Amino acid sequence: MSTANHEPPGPTGSGVSRRTLLLGTAAGAGALALGAGSPANAAPSATFVKGADISWMPQMEANGYYWNNKSGQRQDLFTILKSYGIGAISLRTWVNPSSDPANGHCSIQETAKMAARCRDAGLQVLLGFHFGDTWNSVGVQNPPKAWANMTYSQMLTALRTYVSNSLNVIKAAGVKPGWVKIGNEQNTGICHPVGSVSKPAQMTGLLNAAYDASKQIFPTTPVLIHLAQPQKMDSIRAFMNAYRGNGGKWDITGLSSYAGGSNVAPILGNMQTIQSTYGKPIMQVEFGGPVSKATATRDALRQFVSGIKSFGGLGTFYWEPEGYSPFTSYDMTAWSSSTRRPTAALDGFL
Structure with missing residues (x-):
């Protein structure tokens, strides 16, 4: 955990994997217009995107969980989120x-x-590939079990086929994603050891295969790479320089940050530096704060939204605000387990 720019332990803080942290019990705008298909011609949408990852929603519903609105009335989760100005949903997918x-x-x-379901609720979708069978994050980048013993050439084919097939499933469901994210907090690469950042040509080859497969199915949908811990610029630069230096393709730089208080301002400065240095708009694809400190989390969210807007960034997503105990022990959600109401944290979007 960084003391200079505090990030809470978890998805982006200490490098501890979500596999360790999420030991939950289940008891009971047309986002970006791309000119001529060229990433260099990407132009930000006029609307700043406010979003949330709610990938737990179907399993919470299946196990009897539900959500009340701010007034304490049981209500459709999509409707509640839209009342906060949320217009996009991030969904992860595993192999x-x-x-x-x-x-x-x-x-x-x-x-x-x-x-x-998101489309029918009038919400855009950000589809995120982890390229694993469960959580991959800043500290963990394990390939799917089926790919574990593959050579680079074999993995290149498997990954390209997987992305293409997956996006065809999405297309057949009648959904055009607003964004596709190839990798999750991939500071150290993907699918270790084959796609490690220490093997930059192979890492770039795998990610470019994912990029190209995405563009073949959805030519105008922007593609994100996703890095964690923007307070650690050495790690960011190591990945970005390796990726760009080997011909990496991407349209938007996705960033995770769970910072709060006085640490938000320097991280916003780093986000702006990343955007200007590498020439792609940034999007904060993960944010959250302790559920027990909802007011502080609200204030940090407001800072991120206004700060990212100020330098032309594209949006901010809250990570799994709808989760609550005992479904999960993850403690940076934005819902009260006792009242099933949203906490003050989501007011940061208003």
């Missing part, structure tokens, strides 16, 4: 996930059904 409610599911078939 061959387990049936664990909190740490599994999210197969592409399940994700396509959820994406269709």
